[in-house]
Amino acid sequence: MPAAVEIRELTKTLGRRPVVDHLSLDIQPGEVFGLLGPNGAGKTTTIRMMVGLISITHGHVRIHGHDIRTEFEEAIRHVGAIVENPEMYKFLSGYDNLRLYARMHKGIGKDRIDEIVRFVGLESAIHKKVKTYSLGMRQRLGLAQALLHNPSVLILDEPTNGLDPAGIRELRDHLRHLAEDQGVAVIVSSHLLTEMELMCDRVAIIQNGRLVQVQTVREQAHQEAQLVEFEVDAADIARQVLADCGQTEVEVSGQTLRLAAARDDIPEINRRLVEHGVAVYAIQSRTKSLEDQFLEVTGGGQHAAAHSQ
Amino acid sequence: MLQLIHNENVKIYRRLRTWIFGALLLLAVIAMAALTDKASHSQATHTSWRQELKQENQQLQQTLDRSGDKLPASTRTQLQTQINENQYRLDHDIPPAKNSAWDFTNSAASLMVLVTLFAAVVAADIIASEFSSGAIKLLLIRPVRRSKILMAKYAASLLFALALIVELAVAAWLVGGIVFGFDGFATPYLYADTSGHIHQMPMFAHVLSTYGLKCVNLLMIVTISFMISVLLRSSSLAIAISLLLLFVGSTLVEVLSNHTWVKFILFANTDLTQYMEGTPVVKGMTLTFSIIVLAVYFVIFHVVSWLTFTRRDVSGNG
Numbered sequence: 001m002p003a004a005v006e007i008r009e010l011t012k013t014l015g016r017r018p019v020v021d022h023l024s025l026d027i028q029p030g031e032v033f034g035l036l037g038p039n040g041a042g043k044t045t046t047i048r049m050m051v052g053l054i055s056i057t058h059g060h061v062r063i064h065g066h067d068i069r070t071e072f073e074e075a076i077r078h079v080g081a082i083v084e085n086p087e088m089y090k091f092l093s094g095y096d097n098l099r100l101y102a103r104m105h106k107g108i109g110k111d112r113i114d115e116i117v118r119f120v121g122l123e124s125a126i127h128k129k130v131k132t133y134s135l136g137m138r139q140r141l142g143l144a145q146a147l148l149h150n151p152s153v154l155i156l157d158e159p160t161n162g163l164d165p166a167g168i169r170e171l172r173d174h175l176r177h178l179a180e181d182q183g184v185a186v187i188v189s190s191h192l193l194t195e196m197e198l199m200c201d202r203v204a205i206i207q208n209g210r211l212v213q214v215q216t217v218r219e220q221a222h223q224e225a226q227l228v229e230f231e232v233d234a235a236d237i238a239r240q241v242l243a244d245c246g247q248t249e250v251e252v253s254g255q256t257l258r259l260a261a262a263r264d265d266i267p268e269i270n271r272r273l274v275e276h277g278v279a280v281y282a283i284q285s286r287t288k289s290l291e292d293q294f295l296e297v298t299g300g301g302q303h304a305a306a307h308s309q
Numbered sequence: 310m311l312q313l314i315h316n317e318n319v320k321i322y323r324r325l326r327t328w329i330f331g332a333l334l335l336l337a338v339i340a341m342a343a344l345t346d347k348a349s350h351s352q353a354t355h356t357s358w359r360q361e362l363k364q365e366n367q368q369l370q371q372t373l374d375r376s377g378d379k380l381p382a383s384t385r386t387q388l389q390t391q392i393n394e395n396q397y398r399l400d401h402d403i404p405p406a407k408n409s410a411w412d413f414t415n416s417a418a419s420l421m422v423l424v425t426l427f428a429a430v431v432a433a434d435i436i437a438s439e440f441s442s443g444a445i446k447l448l449l450i451r452p453v454r455r456s457k458i459l460m461a462k463y464a465a466s467l468l469f470a471l472a473l474i475v476e477l478a479v480a481a482w483l484v485g486g487i488v489f490g491f492d493g494f495a496t497p498y499l500y501a502d503t504s505g506h507i508h509q510m511p512m513f514a515h516v517l518s519t520y521g522l523k524c525v526n527l528l529m530i531v532t533i534s535f536m537i538s539v540l541l542r543s544s545s546l547a548i549a550i551s552l553l554l555l556f557v558g559s560t561l562v563e564v565l566s567n568h569t570w571v572k573f574i575l576f577a578n579t580d581l582t583q584y585m586e587g588t589p590v591v592k593g594m595t596l597t598f599s600i601i602v603l604a605v606y607f608v609i610f611h612v613v614s615w616l617t618f619t620r621r622d623v624s625g626n627g
């Protein structure tokens with residue numbers, strides 16, 4: 001399947017400093033893709049280049065094969081986006097704002113506007129002036145304008161900003177629905193790790209404008225080695241049993257053994273222990289969360305920055 | 310394109326400010342009528358206008374004969390022109406223009422200053438405000454090229470100016486008609502050419518030409534304000550600078566009028582009435598010269614706006 005969005009060697013230099021530095025990514029239809037990075041990592045700058053708001057110093061962005069620079073109209077037609085905060089015309093109602101955007105696309109009628117208003121749950125406030133909206137309501141309206149023309153690429157910069165927990169949950173469900181049922185390629189940026197973990201299929205970790213790594217969120221929990229703790233009555237015997245079946249990197253502290261094992265291997269290890277007469281009181285899987293990985297790859301020093309909003 | 314202009318119109322006319330401007334213009338017309346009304350009552354009645362004109366001409370002639378040498382040349386010409394005009398009226402049986410709807414509409418053209426002011430504010434705001442509020446981001450991620458958005462915004466600025474002109478002219482005609490009566494259409498307008506000869510033209514044509522000449526100034530001011538709007542990200546600053554230019558421009562030209570290079574300044578050329586009545590700001594300027602200068606400025610303003618707007622990086626929220 002061709003990528004919905006193809007980013008190659010994307011670079012933006014402001015002054016002398018590269019703010020985005022040779023970034024290459026492919027985002028597929030039907031996936032929720034996260035851009036994760038501490039403040040100032042270059043997430044917003046990348047998104048701005050993707051939607052043609054700022055010039056590209058080097059490299060290119062293609063949307064369904066259309067270059068955003070040379071075929072702007074053809075490329076942007078497929079894109080719905082929120083870049084930073086969704087600022088709209090405050091002196092107009094939410095509905096009138098949507099009508100303005102509807103006129104800039106082909107074939108969006110009143111029905112579609114009403115439909116999208118219902119989808120984002122803004123029916124009760126849609127005829128009020130935007131200046132009376134709360135931050136969360138503005139985000140909803142922002143989502144509405146981004147989805148109005150049924151885009152196949154949805155780009156949201158910090159979409160949970162200002163949403164309450166229920167709103168975040170709802171947004172997550174919406175994005176999942178759009179990706180899975182409609183095949184939309186969804187790109188979200190955030191510096192909130194746990195949120196990205198819940199929302200995305202894949203996450204690109206970005207630091208200082210560079211791609212550090214792309215991490216698949218869901219698979220990782222099952223196939224990759226994770227830290228598992230076994231609480232047993234006889235640590236020595238248990239250790240011997242594990243050594244016999246090839247697990248030599250075992251850390252023992254008191255009655256607890258700590259080792260790296262894939263999730264699928266845990267039942268087998270447990271069975272062996274029990275076979276050798278070791279009583280197992282507890283098995284705890286210490287999932288190495290995206291947060292741990294994030295801090296690992298970006299260095300603990302970024303911790304404070306990553307959590308400050 | 311029409312949809313884009315429509316969008317810009319929505320943004321202009323849904324704002325309270327726009328309607329305040331409209332109301333102020335209407336008030337100004339009414340106030341002007343009220344003041345003119347008083348002034349005209351204090352004038353003598355026109356029943357025996359032949360008598361009066363004859364008397365006036367005698368007096369003027371006496372003044373000229375007796376102290377003509379001591380008077381400055383311009384005053385002498387003025388007196389002579391007045392005499393010529395009175396004589397023309399007597400010869401052609403045209404009574405002096407008394408206030409009428411047409412006459413008042415013509416005088417109300419002086420309120421084009423207000424129209425220019427309001428139109429400049431709207432034009433200076435139309436792009437800068439989108440940058441100040443950040444709304445520009447959601448506007449530019451549509452399948453429409455930036456140059457089209459720019460054109461739509463310029464068109465909407467001009468349409469707003471046009472709406473104000475129509476409001477002014479219609480309001481002046483109606484208010485003038487109610488206060489002074491709707492006749493006067495048939496009364497021709499008299500004017501003197503440079504050699505002091507008197508000519509006449511239809512009143513309607515005269516009103517049109519008065520407004521038309523003021524529109525040249527308006528067009529240039531709207532265009533320069535629009536360019537400032539493109540260049541600056543702060544709408545209040547853009548408005549302030551546009552108004553500063555509007556008010557200081559012509560004064561500056563007058564102050565510096567003894568330098569010949571002043572004739573290349575935009576504001577020395579915007580007022581084309583200087584060629585119809587009175588003398589040009591700088592000696593040697595001609596109508597053709599002014600039109601060329603204006604055209605050059607017009608093109609420069611548009612090129613600067615276009616280059617800036619289509620290339621600019623839209624980032625930050627200011």
Ligand SMILES: Nc1ncnc2c1ncn2[C@@H]1O[C@H](COP(=O)(O)OP(=O)(O)OP(=O)(O)O)[C@@H](O)[C@H]1O
Nearest residue numbers: 014019038039040041042043044045046191624625
């Ligand atoms: N117009 C600009 N001029 C100069 N530097 C800029 C400009 N815009 C952004 N930067 C710099 O580029 C870097 C990346 O900024 P960007 O907004 O892309 O970060 P971000 O990842 O979106 O951060 P955040 O999580 O805070 O939103 C920052 O260091 C910022 O200082």
Ligand SMILES: [Mg+2]
Nearest residue numbers: 043044045157
């Ligand atoms: Mg950002």
